[in-house]
Amino acid sequence: MKAHPLSRRTFVKYAALACAPVTCAWPLAAANRAGLKPVRFGLCADPHKDLVPDADERLRVFIEAARSDNADFILQLGDFCQPLAKNRGFLELWESFKGPRYHTLGNHDRDGGLGWQATQDYWGMPQRYYSFDHSGWHFVVLDGNEIKPVNPEPGYPHYIGAEQLAWLREDLRKTTAPTLVFSHQSLEADGGLENRAEVRGVLEQANTEAGWRKIGACLNGHHHIDFQREINGIQYVQVNSMSYVWLGNVYAHVRYSDLIDKAYPALKFTAPYKESLFARVQLDPETGLTIQGVSSEFVGPSPWDLGLKERPGTLDHNIIAPRISDRRLKISSAARA
Secondary structure, eight states: OSSSSSGGGSSOOOGGGGTTTSSEEEEOOHHHHHTOOOEEEEOOOOOOOTTOTHHHHHHHHHHHHHHHOOOOOOESSSOOOOOOGGGGGHHHHHHHHHHOOOOOOOOGGGTOOOOOOHHHHHHOOSSSSSEETTEEEEEEOOOOOOOOOOOOOOOOOOOHHHHHHHHHHHHHHOOSSSSEEESSSSSTTTTTTTTTHHHHHHHHHHHHHTTSEEEEEHHHEEOOOEEEEEEEEEEEEOOOOSSEOOOOGGGGGOOOHHHHHHTTTTTTGEEESSSSOOEEEEEEEETTTEEOOOBBOOOSSSSTTOOOOTTTTTOOOTTTSBBBOEEEEEEEEEEOO
């Protein structure tokens, strides 16, 4: 199993960027906020039902928190579960939330040779990519699992093709609402989308054409880290996995019983989190975007205990960590794009 930064032959260069402020600005004039109402939603990423033994319990904690918070909807950022009969109880937990529920396709959600349509049908997901509105805000969900037509990078497909890009341009052109964008793979990081710069260009052009910061933030999973970066006025937030960080063969360590290790053979290549990680997200026309995360600790030895070395500009305790940090994109009165 190979899908996360620590399993790659070259590490993602993050630590030099990890000083990005937790509180940033989202310039929206009063006219851009007209008609907006507060909305709150639960957000999770990468539970990996098919890899970890306690995925059901982790999801249950998330669903109970969303119910307790009276969340308007919930959204998952991919690597959720394969469309198999044994995962029906996990899916039913997700569906026990009575409000709207939104899916993002992750690269592992079709493992085992199953097609994307099988996953969509199993989840009840009408389109691979889509948008929706809630309380005056606009939300876009992308599918980063398309195949690059020429010279694709090795590994799982991680690309957004011309047809989806054309749809994205038109969708952003039509909306007049402040917008968040969701994807599984990162739109800003090494190891993310192959054409991430092209996708960012579409977002930045939409802001330029609108004359104001229409797209405030993009949130993704996949990389199992806790990180935020601003590029040309748009915030890019990496939402940590609900379950673990991937370490790979070099740092293999059996943390549970031999029985569990036999049933979940890839688990030894991870550093699991004790508690389920997820985020409570709130959008408010007066205060902006607030992300409230969860902090935990590693089950057994940390990556650093196992010999993973901190490397300036590559690996850092602040991003390879068992938490989702609190973050805020505060609305300011300036209306520049």
